[in-house]
Amino acid sequence: MAARVLSLALLASGLPSTLAWGALGHEAVAYVATNFVASTTKSYFQTLLGDTSTDYLASVASWADSWRSTTAGKFSAPFHYIDANDSPPSSCSVSLSRDCGSGGCVVSAISNYTTRLLTSSLSKSERQIAAKMVIHLLGDIGQPLHCEALDVGGNDIDVTYDGDSTNLHAVWDSNIAESIAGGSSLSSAKSWAATLTTAIKTGTYKSAAAGWVSGLSITSAQSSALTWASESNAEVCSTVLAKGLSYVEKNDLSGAYTTTATPVVNLQIAKQGYRLAKWLDAIAAAA
Structure with a gap:
């Protein structure tokens, strides 16, 4: 098993499209957050991001994936994941000291960019970058394979989905x-988020939602993020x-596997969208 464990950092610069929830997932997280933020938070981030539309969070939710493929943003590639060097499926665990590399990880990056958002001495453009990173990374940390080192977070696990060859990470990112959601468009993400929002307000997740943000603290951001990473892992x-x-290597994952995974993906998107709303509320209140 150990021989199959590789760091995501080995492929981070070469796989810009397969190291995050796809755009759909990030947009859905952002739309869920949009449905729960306070009105003052909405105003604060619409002003900071220069976007007064209802898509002000969703429109920048995937920006970080594009940025990391540029010369200026290349350094941020390790910020999208944490390499949990555990032994799935027999044992799963996350250790910050063991798993967060010298270049940083999603746990440390959430803490760092939250601090930068609250640093008034930084330029508006720098705080805009921090906001975009926070919006994105709170989505990333909810994707289970962003919190796993095995086979480059599943990128090196060849699988089949609906007859097509792909990899396990991509299946969890997008398929x-x-x-x-029934599609990959912005409108599909908005519709999916609306369904999850109803589940949080009055449905399946109503009784659980308060627990998702229990202990949430932007002043102890690393601790909160580590908790979320451990849940995903x-x-x-x-x-x-x-x-x-x-x-997973021998079966087409579009059937029973997806049926089993669907409630998990729904839950992770709902959780991180709700957490993002409360995180942004706390930032706006502190700012």
């Missing part, structure tokens, strides 16, 4: 999300690789 053992590597 399952698109099967839930646990899903690698309980869902992503629950039946082992051979199962």
Whole structure:
């Protein structure tokens, strides 16, 4: 098993399109957050981002993926994940000292960019970058394979989805999300987020939502982010690789596997959207 564990950093610069929730997932997280932020938070971030439309969060939700493929943003590639060097499916765990590399990781980056957002001495353009990173990274940390080192976060696990060859990371980034939303457009993300919003307000998630933000603190940002990373990582053992590597490599994942994974993806998007709303509320209040 250990021989199969590689750092995502090895491929970070070469796989810009497969190291995050796809745009659909990030946009859905952002739209869920849009539906829960306070009115003062909405005004604060619309002003900071220079966008008074209702898409002010969703329109920048995937910006960080483009930025990391540029010369200026290349350094940020490790910020999208944390390499949990555990042993799924038998054992899953995240350790900041063990798993957050010298170049940083999603846990440390959430803390750093939250601090930068609150640093009034920084230029508006620098705080805009910080806002875009926070919006994006709170989505990334909810993707289970962003919190796993095995086979480059699943990028090196060859699988089949609906008859097409792909990799396990891409299936969790995009295929399952698109099967839930019924498409990959901005409108699909908005519709998906609306369904999740209803579930949080009056449906399946109503009783659980308060627990999602229990202990949430922008002054202890690293601790909060580590908790979220640990939750996501646990899903690698309980869902992503629950039946082992051979199962995902030998079966088309568009069938029973997606049926099992769907509630997990819904939950992770809902959680991180709600958490993003409360995170942005706390930032706006402090600012």
